[in-house]
Amino acid sequence: MRKKNLASAIAMSLGILVAPPVLAGALISIVPSSPLIGPEICKPGYASPQCLAIPFDTGNNLAFQGGSALPAVAKDNITMDYNAIHQPEFANDGHYGNGASWVSDSVNSWLKIDLGQTILINRLTFGRDRMGGFDDRDSGQFTIAVSTSDNIYANGDDSNDGTEYTQVVDSAVAGFSGIINGAETVQVSFAPVLARFVKLTVADYGTAIDEIEVFAPKDEGPLSVTIDHFSATRNSNGKVKIKLVTGSETQTAILSVVRAPTILQNLQQIQEICQWDGVGTEVSGSVYSCNDENAPANVVYWPVEVENNGVTNSYLEFVTNVQ
Numbered sequence: 001m002r003k004k005n006l007a008s009a010i011a012m013s014l015g016i017l018v019a020p021p022v023l024a025g026a027l028i029s030i031v032p033s034s035p036l037i038g039p040e041i042c043k044p045g046y047a048s049p050q051c052l053a054i055p056f057d058t059g060n061n062l063a064f065q066g067g068s069a070l071p072a073v074a075k076d077n078i079t080m081d082y083n084a085i086h087q088p089e090f091a092n093d094g095h096y097g098n099g100a101s102w103v104s105d106s107v108n109s110w111l112k113i114d115l116g117q118t119i120l121i122n123r124l125t126f127g128r129d130r131m132g133g134f135d136d137r138d139s140g141q142f143t144i145a146v147s148t149s150d151n152i153y154a155n156g157d158d159s160n161d162g163t164e165y166t167q168v169v170d171s172a173v174a175g176f177s178g179i180i181n182g183a184e185t186v187q188v189s190f191a192p193v194l195a196r197f198v199k200l201t202v203a204d205y206g207t208a209i210d211e212i213e214v215f216a217p218k219d220e221g222p223l224s225v226t227i228d229h230f231s232a233t234r235n236s237n238g239k240v241k242i243k244l245v246t247g248s249e250t251q252t253a254i255l256s257v258v259r260a261p262t263i264l265q266n267l268q269q270i271q272e273i274c275q276w277d278g279v280g281t282e283v284s285g286s287v288y289s290c291n292d293e294n295a296p297a298n299v300v301y302w303p304v305e306v307e308n309n310g311v312t313n314s315y316l317e318f319v320t321n322v323q
Contacts, residue, residue: 026144026169026190028176033096033130033185034061034213040131043084043099049133051085053097056130056211063092063198063214068116072212073155075110078103088155091212096130101210103137110158110201113212118148118300118321122192123215124169125185126200128208132183140178140204144169144188146195148298148321153197161199168193178203192217194260194300194319216316224250225305228285230318232257232292232301240292240322242274244303246285253277254306259292259299273301297323 038055042048058064065071071089078086082103090100091111102111115121124144128137145165152159169190171178180186198214229245242257249255257274274290292301299322303315 026171026174026188028171028174029187029189030184031125031187033125033127033183034058036096040097041095041099046085046099049098049129049131051099052131052133053095053100053210054131055095058094058213060215061094061213062115062117062119062121062216063113063212064094065089065092066094070114070116070153072102072111072113073153073157074102074104074112075156075158076105077155078105078206086208091209093211096127096210098129098131098134098208098210101129101208104202104205104207107205108201108203109205109207110199111209111212112150112153112197112199113214114150114153115196115198115214118194118196118319120192120216120316120319121146121195121198121214122217123187123189124198124200125187125213125215126209126211127183127185128180129210130183130185131210134208135182137206137208138178138180138204139202139207139209141170141172141176142203143167143171143201144190145199145201146193147197147199148194148300149323150197165197165199194321196321224307224313225252225255225303225315226285227303227315227318230303230315230320232320232322234295234322238295240295240301242290242292242301244274244288246288248285251308252305253308253310255288256304256306257290257301258304259295259301261296261299272304295322 034056040054042051072091074088085099086103091102145167147165226247228247231243234240255276259273260270273292302319305313
């Protein structure tokens with residue numbers, strides 16, 4: 001039997017709020033930092049605690065430049081003789097501490113991180129100095145904006161950010177004090193949103209940030225379909241060709257492919273493009289294909305499964321952006 005209101009089921013499975021994310025609000029809290037994993041270092045030429053940095057566990061951190069992400073870029077950076085300890089790229093290098101941090105050189109400065117993939121995110125953390133050596137250079141109020149494209153990802157360039165980025169968090173609306181005490185880690189939780197680029201804008205001049213971490217919604221466990229391949233490609237006539245190859249299928253009532261804009265504002269924007277009923281309980285996989293005849297620009301596609309028991313699973317690791 002076909003499951004009614006698939007869009008609602010998908011949204012519930014993702015935790016998506018039925019409102020623009022900035023209006024739906026954000027939860028800002030103080031949480032423990034990620035676990036430390038190595039000995040501290042002191043960069044030469046600077047005294048302790050100015051020189052100190054320490055690596056931490058980056059296993060689930062989508063912003064870490066040692067994974068898919070690129071080194072962070074910024075509007076500006078503090079001048080004088082601090083180049084070895086304060087650089088934009090130190091904001092996602094996998095080290096806490098003043099000795100591997102970024103310090104802004106203007107009001108309303110920003111940091112941007114290219115995650116290297118378009119993926120659903122719902123949480124960001126940052127702090128001033130998780131080693132506790134300094135308790136100054138607070139951020140003041142801040143905003144978080146996201147995008148799936150950035151025409152020039154480079155230090156000092158925000159020439160097209162007004163059209164490319166969408167704000168998802170305003171800390172003033174969320175009731176943030178603007179103050180970070182010592183080694184605190186600020187966690188910002190917001191409605192899940194698809195993003196490749198994340199932009200943190202801080203109000204105060206001279207803000208110091210030792211690390212930004214970005215996280216996806218927590219995995220709820222193994223799913224009942226394994227997917228070997230998923231693609232969505234626009235051809236010359238504007239149609240989008242979709243191909244889905246499963247490796248195995250168990251307890252599957254419906255397989256679908258859905259489409260949504262890159263920034264989801266309401267449930268009606270989730271549209272089912274393809275559907276294959278009664279895939280069943282077979283162990284071996286199959287090949288499925290279809291076309292989206294009326295695909296608009298700047299959308300994403302991903303596979304969805306409805307199990308025989310009615311549970312809806314979204315395969316977010318296969319989210320594909322089509323311009």
